[in-house]
Amino acid sequence: xxxVMIALPFVVSGYKVDFLTMxxxxxxxxxxxxxxxxxxxxxxxxxxxxxxxxxxxxLMSGNLGIPFWFSxxxxxxxxxxxxxxxxxxxxxxxxxxxxxxxxxxxEALRLCWIRFKIPFGGHQGLVVPPPMLVPGVQWLxxxxxxxxxxxxxxxxxxxxxxxxxxxxxxxxxTFKTIHSEENLAKSMGINTARYKMLALTIGSFFAGIAGVxxxxxxxxxxxxxxxxxxxxxxxxxxxxxGTTTFSGPILGxxxxxxxxxxxxxxxxxxxxxxGIIIILTLIFxxxxxxxLPSRIGIPKGKFWRAQITVEDR
Amino acid sequence: MxxxxxxxxxxxxxxxxxxxxxxxxxxxxxxGEIRGLIGPNGSGxxxxxxxxxGFLKPSKGGIMWRGTDITxxxxxxxxxxxxxxxxxxxxxxxDMTVLQNVIMAHHLHLRASLWHQFLKSSESRQEEKExxxxxxxxxxRMGIATRKDEIAGELxxxxxxxxxxxxxxxxxxxxxxxxxxxxxxxxxxTDETMxxxxxxxxxxxxxxxxxxxxRAVVSTCDKITCINFGNKIAEGSxxxxxxxxxxxxxxxxxxxxxxx
Numbered sequence: 001x002x003x004v005m006i007a008l009p010f011v012v013s014g015y016k017v018d019f020l021t022m023x024x025x026x027x028x029x030x031x032x033x034x035x036x037x038x039x040x041x042x043x044x045x046x047x048x049x050x051x052x053x054x055x056x057x058x059l060m061s062g063n064l065g066i067p068f069w070f071s072x073x074x075x076x077x078x079x080x081x082x083x084x085x086x087x088x089x090x091x092x093x094x095x096x097x098x099x100x101x102x103x104x105x106x107e108a109l110r111l112c113w114i115r116f117k118i119p120f121g122g123h124q125g126l127v128v129p130p131p132m133l134v135p136g137v138q139w140l141x142x143x144x145x146x147x148x149x150x151x152x153x154x155x156x157x158x159x160x161x162x163x164x165x166x167x168x169x170x171x172x173x174t175f176k177t178i179h180s181e182e183n184l185a186k187s188m189g190i191n192t193a194r195y196k197m198l199a200l201t202i203g204s205f206f207a208g209i210a211g212v213x214x215x216x217x218x219x220x221x222x223x224x225x226x227x228x229x230x231x232x233x234x235x236x237x238x239x240x241x242g243t244t245t246f247s248g249p250i251l252g253x254x255x256x257x258x259x260x261x262x263x264x265x266x267x268x269x270x271x272x273x274x275g276i277i278i279i280l281t282l283i284f285x286x287x288x289x290x291x292l293p294s295r296i297g298i299p300k301g302k303f304w305r306a307q308i309t310v311e312d313r
Numbered sequence: 314m315x316x317x318x319x320x321x322x323x324x325x326x327x328x329x330x331x332x333x334x335x336x337x338x339x340x341x342x343x344x345g346e347i348r349g350l351i352g353p354n355g356s357g358x359x360x361x362x363x364x365x366x367g368f369l370k371p372s373k374g375g376i377m378w379r380g381t382d383i384t385x386x387x388x389x390x391x392x393x394x395x396x397x398x399x400x401x402x403x404x405x406x407x408d409m410t411v412l413q414n415v416i417m418a419h420h421l422h423l424r425a426s427l428w429h430q431f432l433k434s435s436e437s438r439q440e441e442k443e444x445x446x447x448x449x450x451x452x453x454r455m456g457i458a459t460r461k462d463e464i465a466g467e468l469x470x471x472x473x474x475x476x477x478x479x480x481x482x483x484x485x486x487x488x489x490x491x492x493x494x495x496x497x498x499x500x501x502x503t504d505e506t507m508x509x510x511x512x513x514x515x516x517x518x519x520x521x522x523x524x525x526x527x528r529a530v531v532s533t534c535d536k537i538t539c540i541n542f543g544n545k546i547a548e549g550s551x552x553x554x555x556x557x558x559x560x561x562x563x564x565x566x567x568x569x570x571x572x573x
Binding site for chain 1: 366368387388393394396397400403404406407408409413417418419420423427430431432437441444480481483484
């Protein structure tokens with residue numbers, strides 16, 4: 001796995017390297033979304049949280065000249081704090097109410113970027129400089145695709161490791177008890193509201209990191225990138241992959257992105273193909289792609305445990 | 314046995330809109346007793362449980378727990394004070410194993426900070442080990458230790474109830490509230506469950522249970538309270554309550570009361 005990821009940018013042609021970079025950004029986005037879904041809530045504010053990270057890094061590195069290594073974690077923190085902020089009113093909502101309320105919170109954030117032209121630039125958005133990592137070193141130019149690919153790879157692996165640890169430690173188990181039976185969790189003395197807020201904050205932090213990586217590669221961001229159509233793609237990936245296991249959302253993003261890329265000549269048809277895939281998934285594989293091994297008779301534990309350790313490296 | 318009030322309901326009332334679910338209920342439960350709560354369907358039994366454990370906020374009146382006012386406390390805070398509960402129909406973490414259920418139920422025993430849990434520091438791993446040991450002891454006590462690695466949702470009904478009680482006991486309570494512990498059980502399972510409940514009481518934990526199975530209630534409870542339309546209509550020893558004319562009229566009917 002490691003060797004493949006290192007070799008890939010040298011064997012594929014030009015723009016495909018950027019495709020792989022964006023793929024990794026989306027992997028962080030989907031896995032951070034799963035952190036929230038493990039407590040039971042499907043936050044529709046997650047893509048705007050990615051936007052929060054993107055805008056934060058754009059302002060910090062563009063206007064204030066803060067170096068990338070500082071602006072990235074700081075932008076993640078900004079997204080995390082906004083996540084914490086919206087989680088407070090959201091903490092007692094469940095099911096459909098959570099859906100609607102989180103959507104409203106995300107849209108409110110997006111409207112701020114449109115309405116407040118200073119400093120967010122309105123509909124035109126903001127220009128983001130390519131990251132300056134090691135000032136003065138010319139051959140390591142992160143405006144180029146391949147160096148940026150490796151930067152993204154390192155950050156992605158790091159983020160996945162942290163989120164995987166979160167998933168397997170007791171905190172992750174506590175999140176899952178809330179999803180499983182919230183009232184029982186409460187009666188065991190678990191402060192479910194506080195744990196939900198924690199999940200939303202951590203998820204938003206990593207969504208923010210994904211936003212940083214996105215912004216510094218695209219060099220420009222605008223509010224429409226973080227609108228509902230992107231949220232729909234996120235939901236499709238996650239439904240297709242499944243959320244029970246850590247690898248589910250990763251599988252969903254990777255498989256669907258590759259299908260999308262193969263269909264590039266038929267770009268207008270991609271949403272329809274996605275729609276058909278989702279309908280077929282919901283009918284024939286309601287547990288998502290991750291449930292396939294157990295459906296065709298491979299014992300659950302073994303296969304996925306092997307899979308997860310591979311992803312880890 | 315010290316005859317000391319552990320839980321007092323003082324004029325407790327709950328309205329849902331125009332509908333009076335519980336009407337100014339006074340009730341005292343003494344430490345170490347097994348108290349039964351009976352009454353027709355819709356008489357407010359589960360509502361009373363939800364009020365005591367903080368899942369519902371009372372419209373009026375108060376709840377005193379060992380001398381302190383806990384009216385309106387959040388469910389997790391009530392559990393922290395030593396008042397645990399089970400739910401009607403077995404509510405478990407159905408996808409987890411039996412052991413994992415009880416391990417998660419030991420939440421209040423956690424001392425390691427979130428940060429230590431995340432890092433899996435030696436302190437945290439030590440604590441996880443202790444919790445696992447305590448969970449195994451608890452499962453042993455409830456007689457389901459041999460089933461520890463089975464998925465909770467796939468257990469036979471009787472064992473699911475036992476696991477539900479084990480989950481409540483894992484919080485380290487001084488009193489547990491059991492909502493229809495023998496509902497849907499055959500006579501053998503019922504006897505086993507009532508035996509478990511007596512064992513719980515013998516460990517010094519006060520028991521308050523809602524149940525429809527009169528044979529089980531009469532044979533196990535020290536004292537019974539009967540309610541109807543949110544009002545208390547009788548309270549006392551099982552024999553007294555079962556021969557109380559209002560209880561017979563509202564709930565038991567002639568035949569049942571004679572056969573008891």
